[in-house]
Amino acid sequence: MLKGKRGCTMNYFEVEAAGRLHGEVRIPGSKNSSLALLAAACLADGIVTLEGIPEIDDVKVIGRIARDIGLSMQWTAQGELVLDPRYIHSAVIDPGKASSFRASYYFAGALLAKFGRVTVGFPGGDDFTSRPIDQHLKAFQALGAKVYAGEESYTVEAASLRGADIYFDTITSGATINAMLAAARARGTTNLYHAAVDPEVVDTAAFLNALGAKVYGAGTDRIRIVGVPYLDGGRHAVIPDRLIAGAFLMAAGMTGGVVTVRDVIPEHLGSCIAKLGEAGLELESRESSITAYGTEGVRAVRVRAAMYPGFATDLQQPMTALLTQAKGKSLVTDHVFPNRFNHVPQLRRLGAEIEVRGETAFIRGGRPLTGGWVHATDVRAGTCLILAGLAAEGVTRITGTEHIQRGYADVLGSFRALGAKITLQTGGRQEAALSSDCS
Ligand SMILES: CC(=O)N[C@H]1[C@@H](OP(=O)(O)OP(=O)(O)OC[C@H]2O[C@@H](n3ccc(=O)[nH]c3=O)[C@H](O)[C@@H]2O)O[C@H](CO)[C@@H](O)[C@@H]1O
Numbered sequence: 428m429l430k431g432k433r434g435c436t437m438n439y440f441e442v443e444a445a446g447r448l449h450g451e452v453r454i455p456g457s458k459n460s461s462l463a464l465l466a467a468a469c470l471a472d473g474i475v476t477l478e479g480i481p482e483i484d485d486v487k488v489i490g491r492i493a494r495d496i497g498l499s500m501q502w503t504a505q506g507e508l509v510l511d512p513r514y515i516h517s518a519v520i521d522p523g524k525a526s527s528f529r530a531s532y533y534f535a536g537a538l539l540a541k542f543g544r545v546t547v548g549f550p551g552g553d554d555f556t557s558r559p560i561d562q563h564l565k566a567f568q569a570l571g572a573k574v575y576a577g578e579e580s581y582t583v584e585a586a587s588l589r590g591a592d593i594y595f596d597t598i599t600s601g602a603t604i605n606a607m608l609a610a611a612r613a614r615g616t617t618n619l620y621h622a623a624v625d626p627e628v629v630d631t632a633a634f635l636n637a638l639g640a641k642v643y644g645a646g647t648d649r650i651r652i653v654g655v656p657y658l659d660g661g662r663h664a665v666i667p668d669r670l671i672a673g674a675f676l677m678a679a680g681m682t683g684g685v686v687t688v689r690d691v692i693p694e695h696l697g698s699c700i701a702k703l704g705e706a707g708l709e710l711e712s713r714e715s716s717i718t719a720y721g722t723e724g725v726r727a728v729r730v731r732a733a734m735y736p737g738f739a740t741d742l743q744q745p746m747t748a749l750l751t752q753a754k755g756k757s758l759v760t761d762h763v764f765p766n767r768f769n770h771v772p773q774l775r776r777l778g779a780e781i782e783v784r785g786e787t788a789f790i791r792g793g794r795p796l797t798g799g800w801v802h803a804t805d806v807r808a809g810t811c812l813i814l815a816g817l818a819a820e821g822v823t824r825i826t827g828t829e830h831i832q833r834g835y836a837d838v839l840g841s842f843r844a845l846g847a848k849i850t851l852q853t854g855g856r857q858e859a860a861l862s863s864d865c866s
């Protein structure tokens with residue numbers, strides 16, 4: 428195994444240009460929805476079965492949290508996840524586990540609602556910019572809870588939660604979902620104003636309603652939750668991962684190939700499909716699949732990442748890789764996380780001409796990329812670098828594979844099924860030590 432500059436070991440992906448990608452990929456369940464549903468399952472008073480939860484690293488951490496708190500979590504032979512929340516005996520989430528992924532904050536809303544008190548380590552997740560949780564805490568406080576911040580964790584408690592009117596100062600999918608979780612069993616009615624309209628919000632509301640909750644209006648910017656005293660068990664299938672699907676469509680553009688993503692909900696990819704069309708790809712949507720036809724001449728475009736239904740911030744990194752292939756000047760601005768450009772210096776190592784000024788990446792596309800060592804600082808930066816590696820001459824070696832595996836159960840298998848040459852390596856040279864997060 429490879430030794431990093433500070434003595435850590437690391438794996439890396441080796442990607443070689445293999446021409447046009449061609450074929451079909453079945454899209455797994457959404458990471459972001461799954462993480463919300465797994466915490467939401469704690470709210471139930473009966474057994475919950477979830478279909479389509481991906482076996483990604485974040486879900487494995489939740490498995491370890493589940494063991495700590497007494498939430499039973501079993502995979503069936505059919506790949507369903509059966510959760511029994513009836514014997515949860517602790518509402519303390521270990522800071523080490525909580526800080527290894529972002530969505531640990533959902534345990535705050537769910538366990539607060541069920542037990543009236545919860546202690547959770549501060550959330551981690553992709554570390555590309557400051558990611559406050561003030562709107563989550565504001566929602567809990569509006570429902571009558573008190574928040575105490577410690578060094579590594581925060582405690583939220585309430586003798587009883589009461590429905591309230593909550594206005595979010597910014598549109599946030601995380602706080603919208605967390606407020607729904609906390610309000611689901613509160614006394615009275617909660618109104619969420621300026622709520623996020625993301626598919627993951629709608630999916631979580633659908634799941635809660637399948638358990639007997641009364642959540643109305645999810646998918647609009649005003650959600651009404653009529654609290655209920657208990658929730659049953661139930662069954663729910665998670666929505667497909669629109670972010671993985673979008674990146675595979677971009678891979679078709681990157682290599683001039685033809686890629687079909689199956690088991691998707693095309694409406695969830697509306698802005699992505701439109702933007703790829705502007706960039707010159709041909710796209711064909713069917714009931715549950717989309718085919719992207721790449722082109723020799725990708726066109727330069729302007730992309731502004733925004734909250735749903737805007738172009739997803741989690742897709743601007745693979746889109747940036749694609750735009751390195753578009754002749755002319757492209758602009759990528761991220762209005763959700765304005766400094767989310769950690770992938771740019773890495774793309775530059777491969778020969779891309781990109782400059783970040785303020786909130787915008789200016790891409791002078793059409794120049795050839797050349798393989799080299801790069802580091803994935805987060806899951807989508809990883810996807811971006813894989814796409815760049817597919818088009819680069821020579822071999823691209825990507826460290827930081829653990830970030831990529833946080834979001835993808837089988838990233839290698841899916842790309843290989845399309846003809847990509849990509850392997851996981853566990854040894855190599857000192858140059859791979861580009862990581863600053865390994866100490
Ligand atoms: C686990 C999960 O689902 N992660 C997703 C979730 O992250 P996350 O839940 O962190 O993102 P949010 O939707 O909450 O963030 C949207 C915006 O609101 C701001 N904000 C958020 C909460 C808060 O209390 N205060 C505040 O100011 C954020 O800084 C950001 O500018 O949505 C992001 C935006 O689509 C995606 O990139 C992440 O993949």
Ligand SMILES: C=C(OP(=O)(O)O)C(=O)O
Nearest residue numbers: 529530552553741806807
């Ligand atoms: C930012 C992301 O994830 P998280 O919020 O889990 O860090 C992502 O999936 O791109």
